[in-house]
Amino acid sequence: MKRDFIPLCEPFIGEEEKEAVARVLDSKWLSQGEWVKEFEGECARYFQVKNAIAVSSGTAALHLCLLAEHIRSGEVIVPDFTVCTANPVVHSGAVPLFVDVDPQTYTLEFQQINDLYALFSSKALIPVHLFGQAVDLDMLDRDKNYGAVIIEDCAQAFGTEYHGKKVGTLGDYGCFSFDGRKIISIGEGGLIITNNDEKAAWLRLARSHGQLIRLLSPNGIPEVTFPIAGLNYRMTDYQAAIGLAQLKKVDFMIIRRRQIAALYNDLLCTSSTVQPPIELPCSCHSYMAYVIKLTDKAGINSYEFMVELKKHNVQTSYGSRALHLESDFQKYPILRKPNYNSTILQQRTVALPIFPAMTDDEVHYVCSCIKKVEE
Numbered sequence: 001m002k003r004d005f006i007p008l009c010e011p012f013i014g015e016e017e018k019e020a021v022a023r024v025l026d027s028k029w030l031s032q033g034e035w036v037k038e039f040e041g042e043c044a045r046y047f048q049v050k051n052a053i054a055v056s057s058g059t060a061a062l063h064l065c066l067l068a069e070h071i072r073s074g075e076v077i078v079p080d081f082t083v084c085t086a087n088p089v090v091h092s093g094a095v096p097l098f099v100d101v102d103p104q105t106y107t108l109e110f111q112q113i114n115d116l117y118a119l120f121s122s123k124a125l126i127p128v129h130l131f132g133q134a135v136d137l138d139m140l141d142r143d144k145n146y147g148a149v150i151i152e153d154c155a156q157a158f159g160t161e162y163h164g165k166k167v168g169t170l171g172d173y174g175c176f177s178f179d180g181r182k183i184i185s186i187g188e189g190g191l192i193i194t195n196n197d198e199k200a201a202w203l204r205l206a207r208s209h210g211q212l213i214r215l216l217s218p219n220g221i222p223e224v225t226f227p228i229a230g231l232n233y234r235m236t237d238y239q240a241a242i243g244l245a246q247l248k249k250v251d252f253m254i255i256r257r258r259q260i261a262a263l264y265n266d267l268l269c270t271s272s273t274v275q276p277p278i279e280l281p282c283s284c285h286s287y288m289a290y291v292i293k294l295t296d297k298a299g300i301n302s303y304e305f306m307v308e309l310k311k312h313n314v315q316t317s318y319g320s321r322a323l324h325l326e327s328d329f330q331k332y333p334i335l336r337k338p339n340y341n342s343t344i345l346q347q348r349t350v351a352l353p354i355f356p357a358m359t360d361d362e363v364h365y366v367c368s369c370i371k372k373v374e375e
Contacts, residue, residue: 011185020241039240051200058155058177060233061190063088081342100339110139129157134283158183161284186242207233256356257287267367273298290354312369319349
């Protein structure tokens with residue numbers, strides 16, 4: 001093993017990305033332009049959808065979808081065990097309704113929703129495909145959905161499949177993130193996919209101040225109007241150029257992540273203190289993160305476990321947070337109190353290093369450090 005320190009994550013950047021950015025810089029056009037348009041086209045082909053709209057972040061993607069559906073009040077169902085999903089709900093003017101999660105998959109526990117849907121005026125449901133694990137949407141009783149829009153939060157699940165279909169294509173919208181830890185990493189940036197042409201046209205206006213540009217005369221002078229009150233949620237051309245280079249090797253990156261996860265599974269399967277993540281039989285996990293759960297026999301919590309691994313120069317992080325415990329979210333409702341699973345998972349889940357350039361030797365080293373902690 002050559003590294004002195006094993007990071008939690010590392011973007012898979014090569015000469016292709018550097019050359020792409022250089023071409024954009026040479027063009028002297030850095031804002032949203034032809035590279036963004038090309039990236040959107042390639043993403044639409046990848047997901048086999050009619051529309052892909054590039055934006056500035058995954059949060060911007062969720063926010064725009066809520067605004068496109070005129071959701072500025074009422075309740076929006078979100079999982080409690082997540083970090084950023086509730087923020088755009090709050091800033092749209094709606095109320096996040098926290099739902100507990102399944103203790104094995106860490107994703108939405110749908111039985112609560114099916115039992116209690118009629119008691120709430122929920123206008124939208126945001127299932128989160130957490131860590132690359134697909135939400136088991138077969139468990140949702142759509143007959144009880146009462147017309148609520150489904151906005152998939154796929155920030156951590158680019159390329160994840162459910163029953164052979166890419167997540168993001170299962171609801172009304174799919175929202176993705178491209179920050180430094182994600183499957184495709186361009187620093188920041190996001191994407192919305194949808195087959196609704198009317199909504200896609202609105203989203204394209206809204207991400208760029210509501211600006212509409214039309215060529216009305218043969219001399220090519222455009223008419224610029226602002227028919228809606230928009231936002232500045234644009235992606236830049238140099239981000240899109242990196243995204244195009246990343247998209248060409250995304251299949252390899254997911255395959256390598258799955259290989260690393262399989263090796264982790266083999267090395268940790270006999271542990272009495274660490275439980276590896278599961279993969280739903282109907283899905284293909286993309287392993288944006290490899291998140292273990294500490295068992296009762298571990299005798300320590302997530303923080304203490306991470307401190308021990310840091311002593312061996314292994315970087316880790318919490319799995320996620322139980323949002324209803326955070327100070328600014330305590331005022332919002334919980335579907336069925338208390339949220340036992342999310343609270344326990346906050347204390348017991350840890351994300352281990354995983355990234356395409358990670359070697360098998362490094363995986364062995366991380367697991368050997370875990371065994372030292374167990375001792």
